[in-house]
Amino acid sequence: MKGFFGDFGGMFVPETLVPALEQLEREFNMLKDDPEFKKDLARYSTTYIGRPSPVYYASRMSEEYGVEIYLKREDLNHTGSHKINNTIAQALLTRYMGKKRIIAETGAGQHGVATATVAALFGLDCTVYMGAVDAARQKPNVDRMKLLGAKLELVHDGSKTLKDATNAAMRDWVKNVEDTHYIIGSVIGPHPFPEMVAHFQSVIGREARASFKEMGFLPDAVVACVGGGSNAIGIFKGFLDTSCELYGIEAGGLSDNEGDHAMAIGKGRAGILHGCVTYLVQTADGQVADVHSIAAGLDYPGIGPEHSYLHGTGRVTYDKVRDEDAVFAFRELARREGIVPAVESSHAIAYVLKNKDKFKGRKVLINLSGRGDKDSERDI
Amino acid sequence: MRGIYIVGNYPDRESFVKCFDAVISAGYEFVEIGVPFSEPVADGPVIASAVQEALGSGVKAGDVLAGLKTLSKGKAKLYVMTYANIIYNYGIKKFSDDFKDVLSGLIIPDVPNMLHSYFYDQGFEIPLIPFVTPESREEDIKKAAVMQGDFIYFIGIRGITGGSVDLSSPEISERIQQIKAFTDKKIVMGFGIKDKTDADKALKVADGFVVGTAAVKLQKNSAEYSEFVKSLL
């Protein structure tokens, strides 16, 4: 069936949105290989985002932990994370589709900032939905979005986090679909979003692969944190056809108890949320459960459907890291390498540090999906 | 086909049953039971907060569903309105087996017409009600016209439940004429009908209506509720 990855995916949305999603699918399929579009995107990638981002060998960490640690530096992108790769591309698409307004949901605020940024860049009207709890813990990004001219709508429903912001953005889209494009910020949502966002994020993996090619070897393992899973899919796409081990790290939060974590694969089961069949943290009764992560960008009960599929095939191993281990890694990278990582990305780093025996003497590539300026004001 | 949407077991089982009975004795042709889901993305603030409140006070989707079999529905038809995950979680085939004798159809706002086959392919035998919206293209309407379900759910407004609908707008009657050209199915207007005047107007252009938000607002007060549902007919 169209838009499925095995048993996962689909287009589970109100009927009103179907024409818009079909238009998006058509335009995306047409434009993704269109020379003009590709040239535009490449130009913005180099001159605006600052791509390609380097792969950095973290020698002090490597020595300390006995693992060869390489970092893909998405934290060096304009606006501070991988989210900009996707928003620039979707904003260009919006322009090609002739729509004037964009909306977005945001958890950590990185996707909101990236969307507000491209709205300013292309002169589009922009509204960003953010849970009230997330807005309080990611204040620097709230201020940035306002500075960039976006309208910020705080969401007070439910757990006041990313899933509630997503509900609010979906409602807005249903009402305003004629002139509005919804820039979903991860490989989640209805078809074609999971496939499209993965395509726009695959630049991470392609560049990383090229960097390793220059070095003359491949990593033994690639590790990325997983919220919706866009930075993870982005880097995995460069290595799926190799023998590299791939690891997606979910937010283990405080404990395995319901409400204490955000492990869609680790503790969830298949369900339908925000447009697709995928693994979902839910109650026995089929309600979406409360989730928790110290990282606002990982605090989401679902995961992209392609990850659910990759889990089933066994190509990618999904595992967890607790809040406290992520905080340890956050500080550790700052002190040993002079790099403050996003607390989201710190989950991927922590996984390697915690499992240093497993990775001993091996080459491990970690996707540093973003920088931690937004987190360094927090008491973590 | 006149109908009322009721949030199942809200505010509690007893009040819900009173409201349900009021709708039946008023003489409606159908009732839509809303089975609460935590992420009601197609619902406006009134229904969304009723659902949140119900879930917060311990209402279980499973109990609402189990209770369907014990409702005395008289001559009215019973439909369930809920979100896809509730059915998926129950088990698609199992839901169908358990409720095909009770329900005349299912309305799932996050399952678009083109994905009905996802359910039927897994052995679902209860008809899914197709939607036509202001965005539907002619080819969508033609497809909806021949789908399963004993009516077409016509959403008169862009947006979510609880908005207001301009029932005198030519766009609406044109749309309905357009649907009628392709089908003998009844066309039921949903979303935005709040009083007798609206209901009468809806019946002029369509074959039926369903009232949600305006009734849900009164669901905590079964006496007022009962008056309200009578007043619409």
Ligand SMILES: Cc1ncc(COP(=O)(O)O)c(C=O)c1O
């Ligand atoms: C820096 C950073 N990394 C990772 C994520 C998680 O998103 P995804 O899993 O889609 O990459 C976010 C989300 O806000 C983020 O800001």
